[in-house]
Amino acid sequence: MPKKPRLAVFKFASCDGCQLQVLDAQDSLLAIAERVEIAHFPEARSQSLAGPYDIGLVEGSISTPADIARIQEIRRECRFLVTIGACATAGGIQALRNWCRIDEVVGSVYASPVYVESLAQSTPISEHVPVDFELRGCPIDTGQLVELITAVVIGRQPRVPRHSVCVECKEAGTVCVTVAHGIACLGPATQAGCGAICPAHGRECFGCYGPAEQPNLVSLTGFYEHRGTPRPHLARLVRSFNAWAPDFRHEGDRLEHGTGADSP
Amino acid sequence: MLPCTPAADSLEWLARPALQALIDALTARGHRVVGPQVADGAVVYRDLADVNQLPAGWLDEQDGGHYRLRRDDAAGWFDHVVGPHSLKNFLFPPREPIQRLVREDGTWREEPAPQEQQPLAVIGVRACDLAALRVQDRVFLHGGHVDVAYQARREKLFVVAVNCRRAAATCFCHSMKCGPAATHSFDLALTEAGNRFAVEIGSERGREILSALGTAGLLTPCTADEADRVRTIPHDLERTMHARVAEPGVPRPRSLDTDGIRDLLYDNLEHPRWRVVADRCLSCANCTLVCPTCFCSSVEEVADLSGDDVTRERRWASCFTLAHSQMHSGAVHATVASRYRQWLTHKLAGWIDQFGTSGCTGCGRCITWCPVAIDLTEEVAMIRESAPP
């Protein structure tokens, strides 16, 4: 029998929510453990086996100088490196500080900021090392994670669609909150994967899975504004978990500063 | 009293509350009965057990990217028009297993994929959706191959149509010659008049079930004069739709000039309008997913971790996604403009070559449910207006 692929899970600046999604895979996790050797997963297992690893799952963003060195080392240890979650793929909610002065942020939070060594920006892993695959979401979807591991084990491309959340709403028969209630929803510009949970509960999509393929944010926010949603509300909508993802970042800047296509 | 056996060309009156008896009769015959209901701010198809679940007294206001329900106590039980759901959601479901393959000792064998067995009855189907049913029949039953799963569901389907008495601004079935009168593909058709329905028979199964209602004393004969008056209702609406004109302050009534539309679109594949609409188009796929005729699908391989137990699932696909045309060399429809063009030219032109019918029935769903109110009737009009001679 061929050797089991070795899996490692690493954490950077993050809330651990994505790692919890790994644990939440439950029955699938047992199946994964049968097919894959979980060699390093501090959240789940105190024993840690040294690298190299076949699959590395990286949660969290690069936020400190030490992170920069550590991710290089992890990259060298992992044959197939997967970033999981909005922090690792886009910088996370903590990337909101990228629009602020870091000393002011640190000073307003910590009593003795002298001990805090923090980079001025929170950035995705892919800004520092090559990444083989990105699993989006805040948090990631357990089903997509199992699909990813299955695909890597079987040896095919993971089936993680890049289309909009709208596809999932329509598959589920969910009534569109934008059209039927006039709610400004980020779904048409957001990548599917969550199963369109929020619209199913009458709420807008908050963009947890980041930008969909070729998103047309200028058209979407322009239409919402035309129908009466205030611009600051729209700016906040794209400035959340995936604020630093380039498509959302540029749209947030455009909405905030009036720069871009429709600026006067 | 002699049991009433309705003739095909006659109409029978059914008192509105007695529609419950029809639901019960369909249920008793083993059908899953589905009908329009108000949920989450729209009229959608849901399982229907009780006539009180029907959207009595609700009207829908539709426009580009806009759908709102409002109460109107004068409205009947079916005076809403079409919501986001159509027969497609049931006959061509968003995902369905088509094949299960299990590997043992390096050899694959096929296990039968589970199939929905319960026959479906749908109440409240409009003429545009009957037309869509006929279009999907051409695709799945009379194209190259027969889609066996669709065929199984289709053969058992019981359709209770409803003649529209009202049109939304987004409705343009009159342009597509698909409505508003229900003229085919139904087992029974209802026309609401006062506190009762005039029931028309469209099939032997329809006649059989209506006979049962007659036996129960629930039908009263419709006089020739009454039948004539009932039959004019959708035709009066059709005339009204043809006469509609844009007025300030209310949604613009839609129509589509279909004259030479196939060649118009084929001759304008590089028209600048495609790029104009691409500036607005979100490529979100909503129009294709609410369209009652769009039939594109892709197959996904759902495997367990061993890779030895694989279910092939057919899922809705949309020409607005890059995956729809993805090849090793990249997506063929790489730009939003090329994807919108693919959708519109296929719907209004390619379909005619492929299936001998337009793919559009004028239901207007793609207009209403586009989050940014893109309107295909407007896009075609713009191309027609500025097409080189």
Next chain:
Amino acid sequence: MNSMNSLNSTHAMSPSASAGMQGQVQGHVQCQGHSPWQLQATRIAAIREEAPGVRTYSLTFAPRGPRPSFRFAAGQFNMVSLPGIGEAAISITSDPESLSGIAHTVHAVGSVTRALARLEVGDELLLRGPYGVPWPLADLRDRDLVLVAGGLGLASLLSAIAFCMTHRGDYGRITVLSGAKTPVYLLATNHHHRWRDHGIDVHCIVTDPDPRWRGPVGLVSMLLDSLTIDPDATSLLCCGPEPMMIAVAEQANARGIAREQIFVSIERLMGCASGLCGLCQLGPFFVCRDGPVFSYDRIARWLAVPHL
């Protein structure tokens, strides 16, 4: 519970299989009451390395003996099916009249073809087919044939060449023009002497020569340029990247070959291969059903539009 062998016998009923005789396949076929997803089991009898990442898989349909029901025409394709991975449309490269099995020549570039590259001799391989409109060889009797291939496009023409060798007397001059990026991607060079023995001219050209290359350098259209043809008596069959096919077809047309006598084989993403899934559309056509082989007069206007 069905075994694949019993699926085989079901497939024998398929009109699409029985219609796969040379010259008899006319567009799509009716296939009542038959699942388009039905698979046939084959065994990999041999694997031949053609070029880096390119392999030819020889397949047999039963443990022993000739293939019972599978008949195809040159230019048709199969959906090669790897459960859990996916399916891919791949042209059949073997002699349509050989009874010893079929062959596929595959470049490992996608999920399915890379997984295929991990299979070994003796492994089972599932497929369904044959599909599509073949090269119209039966209609081209007594004509001169020019077969123009760009890179892996030759795979789709190999079965046509095999057919022409068997029926050599039915055709006039036959010329194969094969172009590739580098010499190693000129497929089937080991067959050239056999083709020449059957009176088929072969000319090769590459864009990126290696030090040992002694042939011409440039695009395959240059070979066509220097070829003496009788335009009224010549039919041209072309398979390769789309821009190359357009260039070759336009050039052939400019040299007097009628558009009706120029045939190209189109590639698109295919799902069902049966005209049900809508993925492979090009203008009014389903490439799986109305193609992949089209005469240039039918397809030129659609090929000319970018991103169509």
